[in-house]
Amino acid sequence: MAETFILIPGRTSKQGTSLNEGKYTDGYLEEINTVQIAGDDMQRLGLIDGDSVRIWNDVGEIVVACKTARGDELPSGMLFISYGDKSSQLMGGETHGSGMPDSKGMDVFLEKHSGSSNS
Template sequence: MAEEFILIPGRTSKQGTTLNEGKYTDGYLEEISTLQICDQDMQRLGLSDGDQVRMWNDVGEVTVPCKTSKGDELPPGLLFISYGMWSSALMGGDTQGSGMPDSKGLDVFLEPA
């Protein structure tokens, strides 16, 4: 059964260091394609690190592996993924005249794939 979450895409230091090696390296692609979920949500959904999850909203849909976030970095109900092609698939094109689409606080649905 799908649950509603808030997705916060962003940059990570690992993303920056692996970018120096190239956008098509295994390290960079893994960093931008792995969804981080808090421990409580992982347990409630019956997920383990590396499991595939399906995430979607009214803009798009992606299926990515997930992992438990470190410590208390994420509260329950909040998801994180590094900026990249998977996060972009869930962002709308409307920029409200700013030139940048909404990229934070995206309402998404999530379920085990």
């Protein structure tokens, strides 16, 4: 059952540090291939940390692992992912005359994915 969420791609210090180690290190890849979900949303969707979820919009579709957001960092209805290849797959080319594509606050659908997250 797909639900709508607002996806916020952003920076984390882990993304920043692992970026320096290299974009092909496990640390960086894990960081950019994991979506954070609020605890109550995880519960409602029957997800546990490490489960695969499918996220899509009219631009693209990704399959990534999920984990519960720390404490009250994320309100219900919102997703967070570190910037990277996966978040970019959901970004359209339209910039509304600004040069900047919508890269935060994107409307997406999410559902549990039974296969592997192929990350």
